[in-house]
Amino acid sequence: MFQFIVRRFLVAIPTLIVISFIIFALLDLAPGDPTGNLPLTIPPEVREKIRQSLGADDTFPVNYLKWARQFFVYEPIAWYEQATGNTVPGGENRTRILSWTTRSPVFDLIIQRLPQTLWVVGLAYVVGILIAVPVGIISAYRQYSIFDQLGTFISLLGFSVPTFFTGLLAIIIFSVYGGRTDWIPFLPSVYDTTLKVNSWSSFVAQVRQMIMPVMVLAFFNASQLSRFMRSSMLDNLSQDYVRTARSKGMVERTVVLGHVLRNSLIPVVTLIALGIPGIFGGAIITEQIFRVNGLGALLIEGINSADIPRVQTLTFIFAILIVFFNIIADIAYGFLDPRIRYD
Amino acid sequence: MSTATAKKIEAPESDSQWLETWRQFAKHKGAVAGMTVFFLIILMVIFGPMFYTVDPQYSDLLNRNQGPSLERPFGTDNLGRDLFAANLAGGRISLAVGVVSMLISIILGTAIGLAAGYFKRLDGPLMRLTDLFLALPLLPLLLVIIMLFRDSLRGTFGPELGIFFLIVFVIGITSWMNTARIVRGDVLAVKEREFVTAANALGSQNNRVMWLHILPNVLSPILVSATLGMANAIITESALSFLGLGFPPDFPTWGRLLFDGKDFMQLSPMRVVWPGVLISLVVLSVNFMGDGLRDALDPKIRSKG
Numbered sequence: 001m002f003q004f005i006v007r008r009f010l011v012a013i014p015t016l017i018v019i020s021f022i023i024f025a026l027l028d029l030a031p032g033d034p035t036g037n038l039p040l041t042i043p044p045e046v047r048e049k050i051r052q053s054l055g056a057d058d059t060f061p062v063n064y065l066k067w068a069r070q071f072f073v074y075e076p077i078a079w080y081e082q083a084t085g086n087t088v089p090g091g092e093n094r095t096r097i098l099s100w101t102t103r104s105p106v107f108d109l110i111i112q113r114l115p116q117t118l119w120v121v122g123l124a125y126v127v128g129i130l131i132a133v134p135v136g137i138i139s140a141y142r143q144y145s146i147f148d149q150l151g152t153f154i155s156l157l158g159f160s161v162p163t164f165f166t167g168l169l170a171i172i173i174f175s176v177y178g179g180r181t182d183w184i185p186f187l188p189s190v191y192d193t194t195l196k197v198n199s200w201s202s203f204v205a206q207v208r209q210m211i212m213p214v215m216v217l218a219f220f221n222a223s224q225l226s227r228f229m230r231s232s233m234l235d236n237l238s239q240d241y242v243r244t245a246r247s248k249g250m251v252e253r254t255v256v257l258g259h260v261l262r263n264s265l266i267p268v269v270t271l272i273a274l275g276i277p278g279i280f281g282g283a284i285i286t287e288q289i290f291r292v293n294g295l296g297a298l299l300i301e302g303i304n305s306a307d308i309p310r311v312q313t314l315t316f317i318f319a320i321l322i323v324f325f326n327i328i329a330d331i332a333y334g335f336l337d338p339r340i341r342y343d
Numbered sequence: 344m345s346t347a348t349a350k351k352i353e354a355p356e357s358d359s360q361w362l363e364t365w366r367q368f369a370k371h372k373g374a375v376a377g378m379t380v381f382f383l384i385i386l387m388v389i390f391g392p393m394f395y396t397v398d399p400q401y402s403d404l405l406n407r408n409q410g411p412s413l414e415r416p417f418g419t420d421n422l423g424r425d426l427f428a429a430n431l432a433g434g435r436i437s438l439a440v441g442v443v444s445m446l447i448s449i450i451l452g453t454a455i456g457l458a459a460g461y462f463k464r465l466d467g468p469l470m471r472l473t474d475l476f477l478a479l480p481l482l483p484l485l486l487v488i489i490m491l492f493r494d495s496l497r498g499t500f501g502p503e504l505g506i507f508f509l510i511v512f513v514i515g516i517t518s519w520m521n522t523a524r525i526v527r528g529d530v531l532a533v534k535e536r537e538f539v540t541a542a543n544a545l546g547s548q549n550n551r552v553m554w555l556h557i558l559p560n561v562l563s564p565i566l567v568s569a570t571l572g573m574a575n576a577i578i579t580e581s582a583l584s585f586l587g588l589g590f591p592p593d594f595p596t597w598g599r600l601l602f603d604g605k606d607f608m609q610l611s612p613m614r615v616v617w618p619g620v621l622i623s624l625v626v627l628s629v630n631f632m633g634d635g636l637r638d639a640l641d642p643k644i645r646s647k648g
Contacts (some may be wrong), residue, residue: 015478026484029491156634160627162578164585164598165619168605172612277480284482285582289605299483300586303490311487318480326478 001334008327019319020071024064027308067312070097075107099302099310106313109298116193117294121283124214128221129272135222136229136268140237141256151226158223167216167289174212187212191292213290217283221275228271232264239263266336273329277321367639374635377628384625388434399428400593410613417617421607429595430617437596438625440511441577447515448576449522449569453558456526461534461553470527473520481517485579488513489588503594510589514576522568529561563640570633574626581622597622 042050074094081087096105135155139148171189179186188209197206236242237260245255284296291297295314302310368374403423411418417426459469489509496505533539534557542552581598583589590596592603597618604614 015475018475019478022479023484026487026491156630157627160574160630161619161623162581162626164582164601165615165623168601168608168615168619172608172615176608176612284486285585288586300486303486303588306490311483315480315483315487318483319478322478322480 004334005327005331008330012323012327016320016323019323020068020316021064023312023315023319024067025060027312028060028063067097067309070095071313071316078105079107097309097313099307101302101305101307101310106310109310110295110314110317113294113298116191116292117280117283117287117296120191120210120213120290120292120294121217121279121286123210124217124283124286125221125275125279127214127218128225131218131222132225132229133265133268135226137233137256137261139226139230140233140264143234148230151230155223155226158219162285163216163220164285164289166219167212167286170212170216171289189290191290193293213286213292216289217286225268225271225275229264229268232267233260236260236264266333269336270329270333273325273332276325277318280318280321364639368635371635371638373631374639377631377635379628380624381628381632384434384621384628385438388431388438391431392428395428395431397425397428399424399432401425410611418611418613420603420614421610426600426614426617429600430597430621433596433600433618434621436507436590436594437577437580437598437622440507440514440580440596441573441625444511444514444518444576444580445569445573447511448518448572449565451515452519452522452568453526453565455519456523457530457553457558457561459523460527460530461549461557466527469523473523476517476520479517482582485513485517485583486586486588489583493588502591506590506594510580510583514579518572518575518579522565522572525564525568526561529564530557533557533560567633567637567640570629570636574629574633577622577626577629 074096077088077094078096097107098104099106099109102109135151139145139151142148170187173184174187175189178184189212191209191213192205195202195206195209197203242255242260245259246252280295283294284299286292287294287296288300299311299314301307302314401424403419403425405423406415406419407421407423409415409419409423415425415427417430420426420429455469455473459466459473492509493506496509499505500508539552539556542556547556580589580596581601584596584598585602587602589602590599592599595603600618601615601622604611604618607614
């Protein structure tokens with residue numbers, strides 16, 4: 001098992017190098033000029049110097065190696081210095097990856113935006129799982145019942161209707177019509193990041209502004225997961241060991257929740273692990289609808305202002321997350337399922 | 344003479360096979376309902392503008408932000424343009440994007456899956472390539488590609504066609520991976536069957552074996568992933584347009600109409616409902632059709648009745 005883990009991580013390294021190369025090459029073709037947003041009063045020779053300092057005139061391989069050195073060497077050193085307070089010699093030659101628009105390190109921007117994304121999108125993922133698992137269990141256990149048919153229809157609806165429409169519908173219902181009548185409460189449609197939770201009323205405000213984005217995303221996540229949960233339960237319910245357990249006189253509860261559920265959760269857990277990178281990247285749309293200024297919004301702003309270093313770094317981080325959680329899913333599978341042996 | 348008799352025997356057999364599939368498909372109520380809705384929307388989008396002859400670009404400034412009425416079924420936008428006409432015109436582009444990018448992704452996926460499954464030497468590299476594509480963060484990359492190439496393509500092909508080519512192309516080349524994997528798996532299984540060995544023993548060329556003997560036997564998973572791929576392509580295009588990086592406002596697709604309408608939800612809330620409902624209906628009906636097709640083409644489910 002240990003050997004397998006090490007091998008998987010080693011194989012991931014060339015994959016990530018190729019991906020970083022692809023992302024970098026794509027963005028290197030961009031026509032954006034890092035000095036495009038600067039005032040026109042700057043003399044041309046100064047402008048040329050700024051361009052040089054930002055590395056806009058170097059050839060592609062040089063730029064790529066520079067960026068790779070910044071990402072893999074300079075950034076970790078900077079974090080180490082910040083975390084421990086020690087200084088590593090040679091600091092004056094090291095530049096961190098700087099955003100072209102804000103002139104601050106891209107990783108500082110990411111740290112600023114991460115909490116919003118984790119709170120809203122991460123919570124939606126958790127809520128989605130909490131809805132999907134019981135729904136999947138009941139639908140499978142009572143196959144073809146009304147609950148099952150309704151659940152199947154709603155889940156098909158859930159992943160056919162895109163989040164950018166469910167989100168807008170929720171806004172129409174709760175922000176436009178909400179509050180006009182007594183039975184629809186008003187909910188704010190814009191997520192206020194500056195809100196500090198320090199009292200009961202601000203906590204209520206925070207909950208109110210999180211309900212819509214969390215529910216819209218949770219509905220989408222739950223509808224995908226519940227179908228997998230259902231089919232996984234169905235696969236296991238028809239197995240011989242279930243009949244054995246029942247014939248031993250075991251209580252139905254123990255059979256379903258003890259034996260069948262534990263076995264059916266194995267593929268679902270790996271699926272959940274595979275979906276985690278989506279929390280960071282796939283929520284781009286939801287963040288746009290509710291104006292949550294998380295990582296997705298950071299990326300969209302970067303794209304709209306042609307901020308190449310920011311887009312490169314963010315996209316590459318998304319890629320790292322995907323590769324990393326793929327490995328985690330494989331490992332989880334090996335640990336959870338005794339039938340799977342990697343060596 | 345022998346080929347003539349062979350054809351005679353073969354033809355009715357394949358006919359009845361597809362007839363049987365159709366019968367199974369017709370049993371699936373959701374699939375039939377999905378197909379009905381889907382074809383109704385297609386007919387509406389294709390023939391609608393012939394009967395409803397309002398120009399979607401004409402702006403009637405005196406009748407801005409109107410709600411639905413008998414005269415204007417979907418109301419008007421903030422420039423007084425008719426929204427029913429805009430939705431009909433937008434649907435043509437949205438559906439065309441869905442069909443064409445699905446075709447690109449299916450052709451690419453089938454070719455790669457066939458090659459990887461049939462030629463042992465290509466299997467490793469092609470599957471590494473597939474894994475690599477699966478590890479790419481697709482939505483960010485799509486956005487980046489569109490941002491980068493939008494203007495240059497617009498220059499060469501004109502504003503509408505340029506963005507159409509770009510979007511269809513990028514959706515196509517980023518969604519073939521699942522098809523390739525499924526086709527490869529099936530090809531690996533079919534390749535070991537006796538009729539392929541027989542064809543090889545008779546001295547058939549690789550190409551002939553691949554196209555005539557293997558491809559028809561892996562057609563059903565390709566069909567299923569084609570329907571799902573189309574739903575996916577329509578959603579992706581709408582998402583791109585919704586983020587403002589898809590079609591320009593003068594050639595609005597359903598996604599673009601949503602994007603343009605979302606700033607006017609206080610004034611005319613129905614404006615975002617129409618394109619949203621249309622996108623959802625199309626995707627839902629295509630997904631139902633895919634479900635029915637999968638059941639109809641799966642011999643295991645079929646034998647259960």
